[in-house]
Amino acid sequence: MKLRVRVRYFAALREALGAEEWVEVLPGSTVAMLRRQLVQRGGVHARLLAPDRAVRCAVDQQLALEDTVLVDGVEAAFFPPVTGG
Amino acid sequence: MREFSVHRVSIQTQDFDLSAEVAALRAGDAAVGAVASFVGTVRERSGVGAAADSAVSAMELEHYPGMTERSIEAMIDEATARFDLRQVRVVHRVGRLLAMDQIMMVAVASAHRAQAFQACEFLMDYLKTQAPFWKKETTADGERWVDARVEDDQALARWGQWDRSDRSGIVARNV
Numbered sequence: 403m404k405l406r407v408r409v410r411y412f413a414a415l416r417e418a419l420g421a422e423e424w425v426e427v428l429p430g431s432t433v434a435m436l437r438r439q440l441v442q443r444g445g446v447h448a449r450l451l452a453p454d455r456a457v458r459c460a461v462d463q464q465l466a467l468e469d470t471v472l473v474d475g476v477e478a479a480f481f482p483p484v485t486g487g
Numbered sequence: 488m489r490e491f492s493v494h495r496v497s498i499q500t501q502d503f504d505l506s507a508e509v510a511a512l513r514a515g516d517a518a519v520g521a522v523a524s525f526v527g528t529v530r531e532r533s534g535v536g537a538a539a540d541s542a543v544s545a546m547e548l549e550h551y552p553g554m555t556e557r558s559i560e561a562m563i564d565e566a567t568a569r570f571d572l573r574q575v576r577v578v579h580r581v582g583r584l585l586a587m588d589q590i591m592m593v594a595v596a597s598a599h600r601a602q603a604f605q606a607c608e609f610l611m612d613y614l615k616t617q618a619p620f621w622k623k624e625t626t627a628d629g630e631r632w633v634d635a636r637v638e639d640d641q642a643l644a645r646w647g648q649w650d651r652s653d654r655s656g657i658v659a660r661n662v
Contacts, residue, residue: 412551460619463551465558485633485635487614
């Protein structure tokens, strides 16, 4: 039984990958596993979300670590390091 | 803390008036002895390292609605407890801005100046590294997303872990 995660992108990632999409992941998936899953699509996802690229993640609108576990229906956002202020 | 607080965070497209915000911040509170503030503005030239050094004529500010307010509220909660603040106000604009426009402000009110100065700087260091905004500059050469600066993460790190038993909240700065 897969979980559905609302993946959102911001800034340069949004311009290249779109604003959001629903992604199916296995139960127990972490942020790192989701990111790897997106990279596995190849193309622009692979290029922009590769492990050596500075990409931050927020789960449920809070900054998350790679090992944060995802649950069904959660919102997971990927974005470049922030530049406000 | 005051019983009736101003609305602490606003994310908005429109400009703000610092002196009106400061007046509202400390209104009716005779325990305030110090107000410190910061205003960020759109600088005309982009930062070091730009080969062409093109003038920045405009800027687009994107944010993550919901997370933006939440993250700033959390920063304010920490600053308030750590520096014993009486009131805090953060206004951050989004959307399209021009060179010399105001981008954002932080204002804090406390009993004494040490807390006010440090809280203001603390909030700026947090905002620069944690609040989900992204700037896109427009120059004569085209549009370009601004890169985050290593110096900002270093600035945040110097605040260290706060020990709640330290009532003064003031950190020894080793910059």
